[in-house]
Amino acid sequence: MTDVDHRFASPETQPYTPVTGNLADLLERVLDKGIVIAGDIKIDLLDIELLTIRLRLFIASVDTAKKAGIDWWETDPALSSRAARDALADENERLRARLDALEGAAEETQGAAR
Amino acid sequence: MNAPPAGPAAPVLVCAFAVTRTPPELAASAAATGHEEGGPLRVLRAGGLCLVVQDVPAALFDEEALAERLNRPDDLERCARAHHRGVEAAARRGPVVPLPMATLYRGDRSAEQAVAAREAVLGALLDRLRGRTEWAVKVHAAGGTANATAAGAPADSGTGAGARGRAYLSRASARRRDRQDAHGRALAEADAVDAELRRYAVDATRHRPQSERLTGRRTPQLINAAYLVEESDSAAFKHALARLTADGRHAAVEVSASGPWIPYSFARWDEAPDIMAPDTTGPSRTEPSRTEPHSTAPERTPPHRTEQRPMKQEARS
Incomplete structure (x- = not known):
């Protein structure tokens, strides 16, 4: 037998995230593209990335709430709407950057035409 | 409970x-x-x-x-x-x-x-995964700012609105060029990182790059890769990773990794629809004759490609 226990134990200290700690990587691996196609039972999941984002938000909010001693997350169904707000902020930023570039380009053309 | x-x-x-x-x-x-x-x-x-x-x-x-x-x-x-x-x-x-x-x-x-x-398919997969582990590697564009040039914009082009406008647009286009250059550099370096890691891997596959919403970073994820690494090569793979993350040779990207994983990303046994059917046609269907363009160790050519990035996929209809 070539592959015994040493396969997951690393002899040297390694600077990488331990497997059990890395949730996004784990979900990416164990969720089969969101749809379970083996087995007798088929479960349609949401998009894996969406699930993972919600999970991250959940963990973040649990931590925050624990520190503050509150438990609003248990009743708040809007964990994902917060994600939507974040997305909006990001999109806003991207659009501003594009606008900036486009304005520059437009003025450049005008300048060249003169 | x-x-x-x-x-x-x-x-x-x-x-x-x-x-x-x-x-x-x-x-x-x-x-x-x-x-x-x-x-x-x-x-x-x-x-x-x-x-x-x-x-x-x-x-x-x-x-x-x-x-x-x-x-x-x-x-x-x-x-x-x-x-x-x-x-x-x-x-x-x-x-x-x-x-x-x-x-x-x-x-x-x-x-x-x-x-x-599916015994034949699963048996072939077990043989292929024996003594191998998976490493997850993500390459992001570096967070550094593109604040280079622009400062040297012409200051001698007179006064008034016209000059201010020209100065503005020369700054704007310099910024744009910087951004494009930085992105191009990051992409090239990400490919170089991938090529370097493939040297120590039996196979590689890609997951969909994670969005900035998920990673929480302000820079895009360029590569979300998994490498299948032979046990005997794993020290070399780790050293390569450490070099890539440490030495500043690839300043335009940030490399992060996790592993070793059980090779989940290389064990998709139901992926091809034709494998779903009970295996009655013998081993030929588990051994596609496709060759490995990237493999540095041809004798190890694995029976399955799990490449998931459409642009890298060979035509498969």
Whole structure:
């Protein structure tokens, strides 16, 4: 037998995230593209990335709430709407950057035409 | 635990974790319990293969209950970790083909049949994964600012609105050029990182790059890769990783990694629709004659490509 226990134990200290700690990587691996196609039972999941984002938000909010001693997350169904707000902020930023570039380009053309 | 007790009368489903060739000693790993709501891990025999399973209460694991539970973040996390524990327990004594999370069968018989019907495919996968582990590597564009040039914009072009306008647009276009240059550099360096790591890997595959919403970074994820690494090469792979993350040779990107993983990303046994059918046509279908353009070790050419990035995929209709 070539592959015994040493396969997951690393002899040297390694600077990488331990497997059990890395949730996004784990979900990416164990969720089969969101749809379970083996087995007798088929479960349609949401998009894996969406699930993972919600999970991250959940963990973040649990931590925050624990520190503050509150438990609003248990009743708040809007964990994902917060994600939507974040997305909006990001999109806003991207659009501003594009606008900036486009304005520059437009003025450049005008300048060249003169 | 507030789960209903899985008494002898409660209806159960069979949750499968992984396929192995050597039966794992589950008694020795009492700590590895799989799903906490279920019974102990068991081993089913199917042809020459073993399937590590667990009875789980149907009330929590049927379509409806599970779909609802997996959409709840805390249950999703517990479920994913439980699945990983079950797979790890199965992997103690040899290679495994890990199954996707929540692979559920109505009974032992249908689970055994499903494995027996794919014995050739699964056997080939086990051979391919033997003694190999997976590394997850993500390459992001570096967060550094593109604040270079621009400062040297012409200051001598007179006064007034026209000059201010010209100065503005020369700054704007310099900024734009910087951004494009930086992105081009980052992409090139990401490819160089990938090429370097492939030298130590038997195979590589890509997951969809994660969005900035998920990574929480302000810079895009350029590569979300998995590498299948031979045990004997894993030290070299790790050293290559350490070099890539440390030495500033690739200043335009940031490389992060996790591993070693059980090779989940290289164990997609139901991926091709034609493999779904019971295997009656012999081994030819498990050994596509496709050659490996990237492989640096042709003698190790694996039977399956799991490349998931469309642009790298060969035409396959």
